[in-house]
Amino acid sequence: MKTLEIKNLHARVEEKSILNGVNLSVQKGEVHAIMGPNGSGKSTLANVLAGRDSYEVTDGEVLYEGKNLLEMETEDRAREGLFMAFQYPVEIPGVNNSYFLKAALNAVRKHRGLPDLDAIEFMQHVKQKAKILSVDPTLLSRSVNEGFSGGEKKRNEIFQMAVLEPRLCIMDETDSGLDIDALKIVASGVNTLRSPERTIVVITHYQRLLNYIVPDFVHVLSGGRIIRSGGKELALELEEKGYGSIEAHSEPQPAPTA
Amino acid sequence: MKVAEAEDVRFGRFEEFAAARAKVEPSWLRDRRRAAILRFRQLGLPTTREEEWRFTPVRSIATTEFEPATARSIPVTRAAVEPFAFAGLDGPELVFVNGRFAPDISRPSSLPAGVRVTSLSEILTSDGALVDDNLGRYVKFEQHGFTALNTAWMIDAAVVLIPKNLVVEAPIHLLYLSDAERPAAAHPRTLVLVGEGSAARMIESYAGPAGQVYLTNALTEIVVGANAQLDHYKVQRESTSAYHVSSTHLTLDRSAVFTTHSITLGGHLVRNDINALLGAEGTSCTLNGLYLAGGDRLVDNHTAIDHAKPHSESHELYKGVLNDRAHGVFNGKIYVRPDAQKTDAKQTNQVLLLSKDATINTKPQLEIFADDVKCTHGATVGQINDEALFYLRARGIGRDEARQLLIHAFAEDIIERIHIAPVRKALEQALLKELPLKD
Numbered sequence: 001m002k003t004l005e006i007k008n009l010h011a012r013v014e015e016k017s018i019l020n021g022v023n024l025s026v027q028k029g030e031v032h033a034i035m036g037p038n039g040s041g042k043s044t045l046a047n048v049l050a051g052r053d054s055y056e057v058t059d060g061e062v063l064y065e066g067k068n069l070l071e072m073e074t075e076d077r078a079r080e081g082l083f084m085a086f087q088y089p090v091e092i093p094g095v096n097n098s099y100f101l102k103a104a105l106n107a108v109r110k111h112r113g114l115p116d117l118d119a120i121e122f123m124q125h126v127k128q129k130a131k132i133l134s135v136d137p138t139l140l141s142r143s144v145n146e147g148f149s150g151g152e153k154k155r156n157e158i159f160q161m162a163v164l165e166p167r168l169c170i171m172d173e174t175d176s177g178l179d180i181d182a183l184k185i186v187a188s189g190v191n192t193l194r195s196p197e198r199t200i201v202v203i204t205h206y207q208r209l210l211n212y213i214v215p216d217f218v219h220v221l222s223g224g225r226i227i228r229s230g231g232k233e234l235a236l237e238l239e240e241k242g243y244g245s246i247e248a249h250s251e252p253q254p255a256p257t258a
Numbered sequence: 259m260k261v262a263e264a265e266d267v268r269f270g271r272f273e274e275f276a277a278a279r280a281k282v283e284p285s286w287l288r289d290r291r292r293a294a295i296l297r298f299r300q301l302g303l304p305t306t307r308e309e310e311w312r313f314t315p316v317r318s319i320a321t322t323e324f325e326p327a328t329a330r331s332i333p334v335t336r337a338a339v340e341p342f343a344f345a346g347l348d349g350p351e352l353v354f355v356n357g358r359f360a361p362d363i364s365r366p367s368s369l370p371a372g373v374r375v376t377s378l379s380e381i382l383t384s385d386g387a388l389v390d391d392n393l394g395r396y397v398k399f400e401q402h403g404f405t406a407l408n409t410a411w412m413i414d415a416a417v418v419l420i421p422k423n424l425v426v427e428a429p430i431h432l433l434y435l436s437d438a439e440r441p442a443a444a445h446p447r448t449l450v451l452v453g454e455g456s457a458a459r460m461i462e463s464y465a466g467p468a469g470q471v472y473l474t475n476a477l478t479e480i481v482v483g484a485n486a487q488l489d490h491y492k493v494q495r496e497s498t499s500a501y502h503v504s505s506t507h508l509t510l511d512r513s514a515v516f517t518t519h520s521i522t523l524g525g526h527l528v529r530n531d532i533n534a535l536l537g538a539e540g541t542s543c544t545l546n547g548l549y550l551a552g553g554d555r556l557v558d559n560h561t562a563i564d565h566a567k568p569h570s571e572s573h574e575l576y577k578g579v580l581n582d583r584a585h586g587v588f589n590g591k592i593y594v595r596p597d598a599q600k601t602d603a604k605q606t607n608q609v610l611l612l613s614k615d616a617t618i619n620t621k622p623q624l625e626i627f628a629d630d631v632k633c634t635h636g637a638t639v640g641q642i643n644d645e646a647l648f649y650l651r652a653r654g655i656g657r658d659e660a661r662q663l664l665i666h667a668f669a670e671d672i673i674e675r676i677h678i679a680p681v682r683k684a685l686e687q688a689l690l691k692e693l694p695l696k697d
Contacts, residue, residue: 050652051652052648053648073657074648074652075652075654075655075656075657075660077652078651078652078654079654084652086652089649090645090646090648090649092646092649092650092664092667093667093671094666094667094668094670094671095663095664100650100655103655103659103663104655105654107653107654107655107656107659108654144649160653164654
């Protein structure tokens, strides 16, 4: 079953066209990596999938579990089980992490027809996830991301992912700005969340994250299109030869005709 | 034209009032009232031609026929007080209805020996000389029309006297309640003297029934003695149709520590003045404030901190949330006199505008005459952070709830600084009720 199907996706920011016909099909339970140089459209793709207003889709469609994703509000996408781990998690002073997570979790549960968790059930759920991911529970009493180091912010993203139990995770450059220890911690967090029920799309500039989160498929995004797809070896080839060689030798994929 | 007898008639017939008061009050108080009404007749109410009142037109106060609230005595029950009491607050609670002490609905509480928390009428009988020495000493009634009016027309006052070297654990709550069927003017008055080396906590509350039009014209004098500490709160929950004008005059002695939180939730037209005199070395003065306003409401906060001596610090953080066509005014003066070397003064003013039509006039005003000082000020005016809004929505939280969460967080920054738990909890509840702001 397809979790995500992107067909001929075109998008722009202000007047600048960034995505120029992205095609991608992701089966349930798979881990896909999307790699690409700066300016290739990686973050635009992640933000379009999450529903950020400033990106305008000019053509194409995105199906999530068979539903038209682009018609959904950002919060409804999240409630339907889509989770984007932000490249730059936002600091929100004054909003307590625990309160925030509870509001988010109960919004997701309500959408699924489940009753709200009470304070005790919530704390049990959250503490269990914190334990699995080796997250310091004192983080819960702090304001969302406020004063967190880069590594703590990324860990907090993975922690939220664990708490909300999404079916599709989009990880937008989760490795950027992390030193190798922080990278290992974050990657092992993601690995504990891998499951046949959960689909993961890892967006990254560098191959090194993929040493720790081993993908089933690798795609190369360049000039707003996916110019090559392959297995995990493709990441190693990129590491060795650089994006330039692949860009030079690849024919753009033809856009599917309707 | 600044008039005149005709204008003070709007607040009642002074001659009749003064004659009645003279029967029960000492002559010094009678003379003070007389001087104050003469001064008021010279001054009138301020107009927007005066720099200090530029953005705050009090014309509507000047043209309303107020009945002196003091002339009436409406029976008020404890039930009317409860919504404004702080559940779980353990300490004396003095209730003043339309400026007059209401012992029947007040709550006594045991206090350390020597501490007095009482009314002017009561203390005149026992410590008249002390009140004579202090009441009106720390504020010049000549300052503007409202202070003169208060001095002429106050019917009673709350008096808090804390002798030397005492720690008063129980928070002292002074609750000024307005209740009138027709527009009425009340002039609540407060005198607080904290003796050398003592520590206390107190709340001034101002409240009235929703929808009623009335004027509260409050005047508070506070003196914090050498090495003493006062943790002070002003919680204003007037009717959103009411006028609320208040001024607080503060004097700090050597090494005194004073903290206040001024929370404005009500009032159609609100003007709060705080004048702090850091009159000795080594004092610490913290002025924090939060105001919420929607509809056509106006909230004006004027603070003035006078660093007169060396080694004092002042910290000031005011936050406002304005919706609809609400108008905020913030003016923060800091004087550093030539003698006040090593002053450390920090002022921050932040405003969240929720609508295109809401406005704020904010003005820091630093006048520094000493050369070895640290003074900073900053003002930010902004809308809800779109990035934060998107982040919350991307986790499944709906747009309205996410907005509310962010507005609440902005305001909570002040509320969480409140040290008295029942007050903090009540205000957290009030915030949840108030936000998002409606008319």
